[in-house]
Amino acid sequence: MQRRARKEKSKRRRELAGILFLLPGFAGVVCFTLLPFAEVVRRSFQSAVTAKWVGWKNYETVFANTAFRMAAMNTLRFTGVCIPILVTLSLTLAVVLQKLRSGKNFLKSVFLIPMAVPAASVVLVWKTLFHSNGLLNGLLMKLGGEKIGWMTSGAAFSVLVVSYLWKNLGYDMILWMAGLSGISEDIYEAARVDGAGEWKCFTRITVPNLLPSLYTITVLSFLNSFKVFREAWLVAGDYPHQSMYLLQHLYNNWFRDLAFDKIAAAAVVNALVVLALILVLRRSWERE
Template structure:
């Protein structure tokens, strides 16, 4: 048997072994994600009870629904504020921690603590601080100011933003650190020899080198932004203040009232919008990587 045939046989065996290892994950994705999603697509074109084909009337009903419009607006506003804020804060912290030789590990661990706190404990913390009879209102009453029911006013949105950023900053910071460690120090040394300052190094070496990490962080942050519903739901229920009424609240309420056709149509709309959003960011990220070389 020639050396070429041996290599071909080895490659085939490795390929078969790889597919066998991937098979459980692929089966799980197919049966628990793709098939249910296909059924959601199908249901979005039918009436839930009668099974009658109604075309795009479910989608028209969703877009005309005032609750959907409000929830979509609040969710979009939350994402557009939180994700840039989170990425910038976590990047700044990662650069600061990177420069710490003695206390670097301590800061990494301390910033990850919010990730380990259960959601129920966070809700209790909110109650302690932001309840009508909580610590903040007690302080305001001592100073002579009027008490505010924080979670039932428009200020609830700012609290939700703070909670999301506080909880996810440490996680994103660690991922930024991984990206920073992947940039070769030789590039910085060569730039220093050419007379580049700290800002030039950051602009022309650090940022382009972090583009793959930035894309990954964007997608993860986008997914995590939908998990903030848990805190809002636990502290304010199914119908919170209008400022924090998110798409997840709407889906949950439609599920309870068995508006399955609306929920399916809205889910498809959200999935398509998120997919387009991610593809655009991916395109911009890949273009930025090409321009940096």
């Protein structure tokens, strides 16, 4: 009994120590993120200027706002298109690279470089590439094609996708490779002994074993998908072609216009969506 009590005591002490370790960082998070976010939640029910309680009116305004709907749709479409492409592409690359005997490290570095390249450093490059008189159109015309208004038509969306893929391919590839390295070579050996081919090995052994990583990779890709705004903003400014007008553009513009009520409501909605998404993903992963 005494031992148990001691154990209880030490357990409580450990809990306390853990909380103490966590506290400084958590206090900062609370201070700089949580409390202000609570304030934003409160504000989302108030009018911007008079701070009068307006109930759900801000939310109604936001949902009725065509710009918001368009930006939300674009953002969803972007994530819906990009993340699958990125995930499959990076997985393929990771598997191929995994098989290589030499040059593995070099190629890994090369593919990772875009992650290190600051967006501002390559603005000029993007502009030169995707301008209607730019390099890409020059190449197209040499091949006998037509000029495409990369930044001024629906193609702007694909520009967004390309820049996102360029930036995150290496990162996701590393993530996959980490997952691949977690799979014991013995399993493959056993499968090969059983006469399984490469493809069979991949579908039957690799993919199931990588499923836990998929959750993390998807979440991180989702996280990074927000950062594509930098490139979009640097290349196309505050009001790009509507096919690449993302929620971030909208928030930025609202913020500049001091439409705090709308931005507050939209931020709350956004946060809830993210939360819901994570919970869903987590649950689906845990069910596996």
